[in-house]
Amino acid sequence: MIELSVIDLALAASLVLLLALVSMRLQSGISHQLLIAAVRTAVQLTLIGLVLKVIFESASLGWVTLLSVVMLLIAGREVMARQERRFTGWWGYAVGTFSMFLSSFAVTVFALIVILGEDPWYTPQYAIPLLGMLLGNTMNGISIAMDRLTHAAWEQRQVIEARLMLGERWDEAIADYRQQAIRSGMIPIINAMAAAGIVSLPGMMTGQILAGAPPVEAVKYQILIMFLIAAGTGLGTLAAVTIGSKHLFDERQRLCLDRLRQP
Amino acid sequence: MSKASPLLEIKQLRRLMVGPVTLSVDAGDCLCISGPSGGGKSLLLRSIADLDPHEGSAWLDGKPATDILPQTWRVQVGMLPPESAWWLPRVRDHFRNGVEVALEHIGLQDAIMDQPVMRLSSGEKQRLALMRLLSNRPRVLLLDEPTANLDPENTQRVESVIAEYRRAHKAAIIWVSHDMAQIERVANRYYELAHGELHSRNIEGQQ
Secondary structure, eight states: OOOOOHHHHHHHHHHHHHHHHHHHHTTOSOHHHHHHHHHHHHHHHHHHHHHHHHHHHHOOHHHHHHHHHHHHHHHHHHHHHTOTTOBSTTHHHHHHHHHHIIIIIHHHHHIIIIIIOOSSTTOHHHHHHHHHHHHHHHHHHHHHHHHHHHHHHHHTHHHHHHHHHTTOOHHHHTHHHHHHHHHHHHHHHHHHHHHBTTTBOOHHHHHHHHTTOOHHHHHHHHHHHHHHHHHHHHHHHHHHHHHHHHHTBOTTOOBOGGGBOOO | OOTTSOSEEEEEEEETTEEEEEEEEOTTOEEEEEOOTTSSHHHHHHHHTTOSOOEEEEEETTEEGGGSOHHHHHHHEEEEOSSOOOOSSBSGGGOTTOOSSOGGGGTOOGGGGGSBGGGOOHHHHHHHHHHHHHTTOOSEEEEESTTTTOOHHHHHHHHHHHHHHHHHHTOEEEEEOSOHHHHHHHOSEEEEEETTEEEEEOOTTOO
16 A cells, blocks of 8 residues: 655645636636635544544444444534425424434444444444445435425425315325435435446545555445445435425324425 | 204314404305405415314314314315316326216316316316315315306306205305305305404395
């Protein structure tokens, strides 16, 4: 494995700087954001690198749990922020966070105990990256699906209420939009699996190969990750959309759009 | 329940600026409501159909609404909203219970059932929405301006289809209308909704 020096990274950074300069000349208005994002990447990743170093060395269940919870809470915030018409109050945060907890944690623990079988099972080198990848992808799926669901409920309220007026149950009245929401949450991972290796070389695998791992081993890990992500995203999306669509109706099966935030 | 209980009874219903409304409707009644727009007529109908949260209580045939499943209540107390909604490609797909009244009575041909909803005119949709509602055989009809935007001929057809349904099924009808002449033609009771309250009014030309 080729160790990277600070100068190597500075050279890569100069490319970003160059890009920023060019876009400033073209007045695209994006160079400011670009530089801030680049700085954030450097700072955030350096910090997490240090945190991981400490946690890997301590290898205690307490630290792993703490970091996992922090990651979950931040991902939950991200899911909430990406929905234009999210639920008001703590529901807006809880639906996504709970669904991510349910799916990402369950899938990660399953992979750690049943598949990888490290001793102890929470060995941070495996637990943290796995959970991170699962959370990152589940987060996408859930926020896309919930955004779609709440938008549909708002825009198609006439249809949903017309179906209620004709005597349909709440779950029949929203069935079409629930289905669309689930589909849109799962499409990205399905596409990623379908294109993997042909159109794109997945980042994790590429990283492992760059770090010196034999390609076949890297590929096996990538397949494992893809399957775990698919299961996690699917489960999380199903959970969020199921809970969310139920919460769009009250106990008398009325469509409660006042539970959605006005953008 | 005893035969004395009215078909639909509403007590102390309140929703936003509407209410308290207390009302009882017998089988075969046709009760018209008029009032300024934005005065809450639609809100009142929506609350009776239990589409909006509201205060107060309601009974159907002496049975409290809380003892009736919401989806059953909405079949029995069927509401026709001012604008119809369609969600499947063809007209027929929306008629799960077949057609209750022959379409020709409302000035439509049977072939319209196989048409894509996209090709319907707004007047056709309005009349088909009424037919769709009737195919559920509701015992109480909540009609929110069912003939708005229809020409006189079709207005007359809609009125006679509703009258026929009311007679054949001993249905009760709560009908929101702006048209005094129509109210005189169809209603046996007439109320004005003003400042959130229902005021009983005499119908011109009736005692």
